[in-house]
Amino acid sequence: MNLADNLSGLENLIGNSPLYKCTGPGAVYAKLEYHNLMGSIKDRPALYILKNAIARGLVGPESTVIESTSGNFGIALAGICNRLGLKFIPVVDPNITEEKAAVLRMLSWKVVKVEERDETGGFLLNRIREVQRLVKTVPGAFNPNQYENDDNYLCYYHTLGREINNNFGRLDHVFVSVSSGGTITGLSMRLKEKFPRLKIIAVDVEGSLIFSDKPAVRRLSGLGSSMRTAMIDKALIDEAMVLSQWDIVQGCHSLLKEQNILGGASAGAVFRAMQLFNEKYHINNGGNINLLIIPDNGSAYMNSIYNETWVKANIQNIHHEVHK
Ligand SMILES: Cc1ncc(COP(=O)(O)O)c(C=O)c1O
Secondary structure (H helix, E strand, O other): OOHHHHHHOOHHHOOOOOEEEOOOOOEEEEEEHHHOOOOEOOHHHHHHHHHHHHHOOOOOOOOEEEEEOOOHHHHHHHHHHHHHOOEEEEEEOOOOOHHHHHHHHHHOOOOEEOOOOOOOOOOHHHHHHHHHHHHHHOOOEEOOOOOOOHHHHHHHHHOHHHHHHHHOOOOOEEEEEOOOOHHHHHHHHHHHHHOOOOEEEEEEEOOOOOOOOOOOOOOOOOOOOOOOOHHHHHOOOOEEEEEOHHHHHHHHHHHHHHHOOOEOHHHHHHHHHHHHHHHHOOOOOOOOEEEEEEOEEHHHHOOOOOOHHHHHHHHHHHHHHHHO
16 A cells, blocks of 8 residues: 555544534634544644645655654654654654653654753744754655645645635634644635635734744743744734733633633633633624634643643743733
């Protein structure tokens, strides 16, 4: 069986994620992306990028896939590479949760961890430098490069965006967390074709350099970045909201208690962002149809976001320091 045939067996299990109707006023829907095969929204670009790379002859049976990842993209690539019999090297940093690191260790050929912070105070720039170094030295290296590869955002245009357009007759607000910007770019392009008056709200974390120029230590993974990719300039964003890490953790806890959704940091962030947005504009969601994109599940964050001691030591005390 060739690589492309092997991929087709995965396609039914990535995409077409369920829509969950939240309780409370108005109509709030959550697109549960953790139902994808390897557990996150990043299964979509991993499949799309590898499929195109195979079709273009950039990846073959002898290739080694190498990518910088905060966890989910790595797990998605690792799962697909494992199925295809390809070697995979994720380049991660200390912010990765132990749960995600354990999965990567089992599925990857080798895990490389960057320990030193870069000039922005984050790890991303050093992770990318390490990938560039490995690509030069590992024979048959292929770097999906989620930060610069147009297939990252095109994947969301062709899959997630199409699904949502087919599911809704009306949409007022969509809340999307941002890191590489692939999701918000492809999604906003596709959704605004059908819903030109829709408001796209980008959600980021304090200390990230996507919508702000004030770096700070971030302890939550998933959303946020030490750099703004060029593709974000193509995104059709109506408002960007930058939340504190404390607000995001509170968002995770209330999303679980109020909606039975155990989400990762970016899930809590979009939920909290919707609450703050409604407060800011004095709307109660009454007549609105809103959508939250839930990128991953909280089970990988039981020792952090959902652990009281960790939250106190890593988020709460710092928040009170910075915001007093
Ligand atoms: C949990 C989670 N949330 C949000 C994002 C942001 O998505 P994007 O890179 O498409 O901007 C990611 C990307 O890695 C993620 O893993």
